[in-house]
Amino acid sequence: MSALALNLRATWGRAYGRLVGAFREPTWLITDAILPNLGMLAFVMLYRALGAPRSFEALAVVGGLLATYWINVLWGMGAQFYWEKQSGQLQLYFVAPCSRMAILSGMALGGFLLTTARSAFGLFLGFVVVGVRVEPFSLPALLGVFTLTMVALYALGMVMASLFLLWGREAYHLSNALYQPVQFLSGLYFPLKTLGPLGIVAAGLVPLGLGVDALRQVLLGAGAHALLPLRFEIVALVVLCAVFLWLARVALAYLESLAKREGRLTQRWQ
Amino acid sequence: MTPDDPQNPPAVDVRGLTRTFRDRTRLRRVPGRGELCALGGVDVRIERGEVFGLLGPNGAGKTTLIKILTTLLFPTAGEARVEGFDVVRDANQVRKRIGLVSGGESSGYGILTVRECLWMFSQFYGVPGKVAGPRIDALIETAGLAEQARTRINRLSTGQRQRMNFARGFVSDPDVVFLDEPTLGMDVNAARAMREYVARWVRERPGRTVLLTTHTMREAEELCDRIAIIDHGRVLACDSFAGLRCRVEGGQHVELELRAADGGTPALPSLAGVQAVWGAPHPERGTRALKFRLPPGGSLADVLRELEARGARIEAIATRETSLEDVFVALVGRGLEESDEPEDDGAAPSGAP
Numbered sequence: 240m241s242a243l244a245l246n247l248r249a250t251w252g253r254a255y256g257r258l259v260g261a262f263r264e265p266t267w268l269i270t271d272a273i274l275p276n277l278g279m280l281a282f283v284m285l286y287r288a289l290g291a292p293r294s295f296e297a298l299a300v301v302g303g304l305l306a307t308y309w310i311n312v313l314w315g316m317g318a319q320f321y322w323e324k325q326s327g328q329l330q331l332y333f334v335a336p337c338s339r340m341a342i343l344s345g346m347a348l349g350g351f352l353l354t355t356a357r358s359a360f361g362l363f364l365g366f367v368v369v370g371v372r373v374e375p376f377s378l379p380a381l382l383g384v385f386t387l388t389m390v391a392l393y394a395l396g397m398v399m400a401s402l403f404l405l406w407g408r409e410a411y412h413l414s415n416a417l418y419q420p421v422q423f424l425s426g427l428y429f430p431l432k433t434l435g436p437l438g439i440v441a442a443g444l445v446p447l448g449l450g451v452d453a454l455r456q457v458l459l460g461a462g463a464h465a466l467l468p469l470r471f472e473i474v475a476l477v478v479l480c481a482v483f484l485w486l487a488r489v490a491l492a493y494l495e496s497l498a499k500r501e502g503r504l505t506q507r508w509q
Numbered sequence: 510m511t512p513d514d515p516q517n518p519p520a521v522d523v524r525g526l527t528r529t530f531r532d533r534t535r536l537r538r539v540p541g542r543g544e545l546c547a548l549g550g551v552d553v554r555i556e557r558g559e560v561f562g563l564l565g566p567n568g569a570g571k572t573t574l575i576k577i578l579t580t581l582l583f584p585t586a587g588e589a590r591v592e593g594f595d596v597v598r599d600a601n602q603v604r605k606r607i608g609l610v611s612g613g614e615s616s617g618y619g620i621l622t623v624r625e626c627l628w629m630f631s632q633f634y635g636v637p638g639k640v641a642g643p644r645i646d647a648l649i650e651t652a653g654l655a656e657q658a659r660t661r662i663n664r665l666s667t668g669q670r671q672r673m674n675f676a677r678g679f680v681s682d683p684d685v686v687f688l689d690e691p692t693l694g695m696d697v698n699a700a701r702a703m704r705e706y707v708a709r710w711v712r713e714r715p716g717r718t719v720l721l722t723t724h725t726m727r728e729a730e731e732l733c734d735r736i737a738i739i740d741h742g743r744v745l746a747c748d749s750f751a752g753l754r755c756r757v758e759g760g761q762h763v764e765l766e767l768r769a770a771d772g773g774t775p776a777l778p779s780l781a782g783v784q785a786v787w788g789a790p791h792p793e794r795g796t797r798a799l800k801f802r803l804p805p806g807g808s809l810a811d812v813l814r815e816l817e818a819r820g821a822r823i824e825a826i827a828t829r830e831t832s833l834e835d836v837f838v839a840l841v842g843r844g845l846e847e848s849d850e851p852e853d854d855g856a857a858p859s860g861a862p
Contacts, residue, residue, distance in 0.1 A: 245635035252632025260620035263661075327614040331677075334579050335633035336604035342633070499583040502530065502576065 242338075249337035253345025254352065257315075261353045272360040275310065279303025279361060282428045283369055294462030295429075297373050298455055300365035302427030304358045305451050308351070308392055309421065313414045315350040316343075316396025320404040321411075329404075333498065339491045343400060347393035373458040381457045384469075387476040388450025394483030395446060401490035405497075421445050426452070430464035438466050446479045518593030520685050520718035521555035521578060526587035528573050528742075547573040549742040550587065555735075557684075557716040560707065562723065562733030564837060570742040571722040575687050578720070579609045592684055605634075608686040610678035612671070612693030619663030623654055623673050626662055627680050634681035641680070648676040651706050653699060671695050675703055679710065686710075688721045692728065700725075704732055726833045736833070738840050745840045754831045757839040761803045762832075766825040767816065768796045783812060796824050 261267055282299035323329040332342050365371045403413060424441035425431065425448035431438040432452075442448040453472040455463035467475075497503075529544040548570045555561040563571045576582040577589055580600040588595065594602040617626030624645060631641040649658050652672040657665060665673065671694045678686055688707070692700035711717050723729050729736055730750055737747040746753055788799045803809055813823060 240635045248632040248635050252629045255632075256618055256621055256625070256629045259625060260618055263620055327611070328616055330581055330611075331609070331616055331630070332633070333581055334604060334607070334609050335630075336601055337633050337635070499581065502573075502582050 245336065246338050246341035246344075249335070249341040250345040250348060253342050254349035257346065257349025258352055262356075267357075268360075272357040275307055275357070276303060276361040276364050279306070279428075280364060280369060283365065283371060292462065293372060294459045294464075296369075296371045297365075297459055298430060298463070299428050300361070300371050301454050301458065302425075302429075302451050303365070304361050305388070305425075305447060305454070306422060306427050307358050307361065308354050308389065309425075309427075309447050310418070311350045311354040312392055312396035312399070313418060315354075316346060316393060317399035317403050317417075318411065318414050319346055320400040324404060333495065339495065340397070340488060343397045343487065343491070346400075347396060350396075351389060351393060374460045374462065376458050381454070384450070384453045384457055384473065384476070387473065387480060388446060388454065391446035391476050391479040391483060392450065394480055394487055397487035398483055398490050401487070401494045404494060421447060424448060426466075430455075431466040432464050442466060442472075442475070446476060446483075449476055449479070517557070518590065519554050520557045520559065520592060520716075521553065521561070521720060522588075522590040522593075523551055523553040523574070523578070524588045526551040526553075526574070526577065526589050527585045528570075528577060528582065529585045546742050548577075548584075551739070551742070551744055553737055553744060553747065555718060555720060557718055558711065559734045560711055560719045560721060560732050562721050562729040562736040563739060564723070564726075564729055564736055564833075565739035566841065568741075569739045571739060572689055573742075574739075575609070575689050575720065575722065578603075579607055579687055580604055606684040608678040608681055608683035610675050610686070610688050610691045612688075612690035614674060616674050616677050617662050620661055622659045622661055623649060623665070624658045626673065627677055630677050631680045636681060644682065645676075645680060648679055651702070652676040653702060668695050668699055672699055672703070684716060685718045685720065688719060688723075690722055690724060692723070692725065700728070704728060707732060726837070730833050738837060740841045746836075750833060753833070753836045757831060757836050760805050760807065760831070761809065762829045762835065763801055763803055763809060763812075764827045764829075765799045765801075765816075765823060766791070766794075766796050767799065767821045767823050783807075794824075 261271075279299055279302070282303070283296045286295040286299060320329060323332065332339065335342075366373075406413065421441075424434065424437070425445060426434060426438060427447075430452075431442065431448050434441065438448065442452070448466075449472050452463070452466050453469055453476065456465045456469045456472070466472075526548055527546070527550055528548040529546050531544055551570070551574060553561075553574075563574065565571050573582065577584050578591055578596060580596050580603050583597060590596065591603045592606045594606075596603050617629065621629065627645045627648065628641055631645065636644070646658075649655055652675060654669060654672055654676070657669055662670060662673065671692075675691055678688070678691075686707075692703055695703065707719055707721075711719055719732075721729070721732060733750070735747065735749050736753060738745045738753070746756055748756070783801045783803065788797055790797050803812065809828070813826075816823065
């Protein structure tokens with residue numbers, strides 16, 4: 240069997256585990272699909288009550304949808320290896336012949352598909368229930384920007400998975416600590432442009448803000464109050480994809496080497 | 510040592526394997542380095558088709574050796590090969606050929622069923638679906654989990670999870686399986702079924718090999734073609750059970766239950782030829798149990814006659830041959846459960862950075 244076939248099987252195996260498991264719990268519809276979208280609806284209602292331009296409502300919906308992916312990246316990717324270690328499972332991944340990147344990709348794919356199902360509910364709430372509207376848009380452009388954003392975001396999650404593992408039990412606190420600041424610096428519920436130079440710096444570090452801004456531009460045109468021109472943001476997202484995927488490989492290789500040298504990272508109590 | 514045939518290398522070939530951990534807390538140090546020596550120049554050769562046992566007390570270095578052989582740890586010095594592949598340089602080739610079961614650990618995700626979990630792990634080894642399905646069914650049957658095949662893992666008992674973990678180690682049909690105390694946490698029947706499976710698995714296809722660590726002497730006696738006794742990171746002896754028995758003084762092990770005429774303890778140690786006496790009273794029955802070893806050529810009848818002459822009445826008598834436990838105690842100087850070390854986890858001690 241070729242390495243590619245092996246790694247594709249491993250990716251799907253890991254993704255399947257995540258998908259089938261999540262859909263088996265009926266409560267996920269409430270806890271993971273309905274409740275997280277209430278914050279997004281609050282912003283839509285706020286803009287509506289203030290008489291803000293209608294495009295602001297769409298800004299909040301796009302930001303709210305991407306927030307669900309950010310939550311998944313933090314908890315489903317970043318903290319995952321740490322939890323795998325705690326359950327004694329990490330060493331089984333390290334013993335398997337497939338690439339560690341295939342395992343991480345499976346986690347990312349499963350998490351992405353799962354979160355997309357949750358986001359569909361957010362789309363329904365935003366565009367059907369509360370009647371938010373967008374400008375006519377190019378579907379290929381939307382899918383292209385969305386794909387780039389997701390690849391960059393989940394590649395960042397792959398990097399975080401290794402880093403969180405190195406930092407041990409602080410991973411939990413780190414996830415908590417990162418959630419609100421990144422949400423704010425990415426302008427999920429307001430135009431990123433409002434942050435000025437700080438927004439540009441944040442966009443260069445975390446792909447969430449760039450992705451949100453680019454998607455808003457595709458959906459809302461001038462109403463997006465964009466931070467940077469769309470082409471520039473697309474190029475930046477491509478660069479972030481490459482950088483984070485490379486970093487993920489490097490971090491994993493370092494992690495594995497450290498685990499073998501110190502013998503610590505595959506032990507749940509260390 | 511037999512010269513290697515490149516076309517048919519041994520399943521496991523370990524030469525001068527050393528593993529040290531930085532340690533600031535323990536006493537056992539490599540001079541001048543402040544390091545804990547978990548393995549100190551281990552040589553082991555396991556031929557294909559063997560069931561090889563590794564016996565040692567906690568902290569002996571068993572798990573460290575398994576972790577190196579399964580590519581989870583780098584050795585500090587020496588060389589280790591599995592199926593002819595170097596565990597450091599050709600780690601991926603090694604991984605394709607091995608399975609690992611660590612007793613007492615569970616695997617998979619609680620929300621998956623037993624079958625789904627085994628399928629997931631089969632995919633990490635690239636097992637095609639058509640092959641994986643029947644193999645998983647057979648393993649589930651062997652593990653006695655047929656009724657739980659569609660049960661979520663988080664609804665299994667500890668023993669059932671352990672059996673699933675055992676089945677997982679075989680799902681890729683490896684050439685070499687490393688079983689690190691695999692029956693830990695299993696009930697007697699499940700442990701017996703697992704032992705029978707391992708014996709059958711090795712016989713099914715020539716070349717399949719098992720390296721087993723266990724705390725159950727009977728398991729080692731029953732399963733293993735050869736056994737290495739390891740302590741303090743060194744192999745003290747490596748041979749078949751029969752060969753190991755020859756290394757300790759032979760003779761009969763005798764257990765007596767006797768009643769002294771005057772209610773006291775018969776002076777057994779003074780009997781000629783009797784060695785290693787252990788005794789304990791049975792206050793409820795008013796008797797005393799005595800265990801001793803009779804050297805080769807010694808006459809049990811003479812001992813019994815002498816005891817009776819001293820007023821003791823023999824209530825019960827049992828004899829047995831030298832067991833693996835006797836060999837172990839003779840070589841290591843203490844029983845398997847009596848450890849002078851913290852738990853051997855194959856990891857750096859807590860003092861390491």
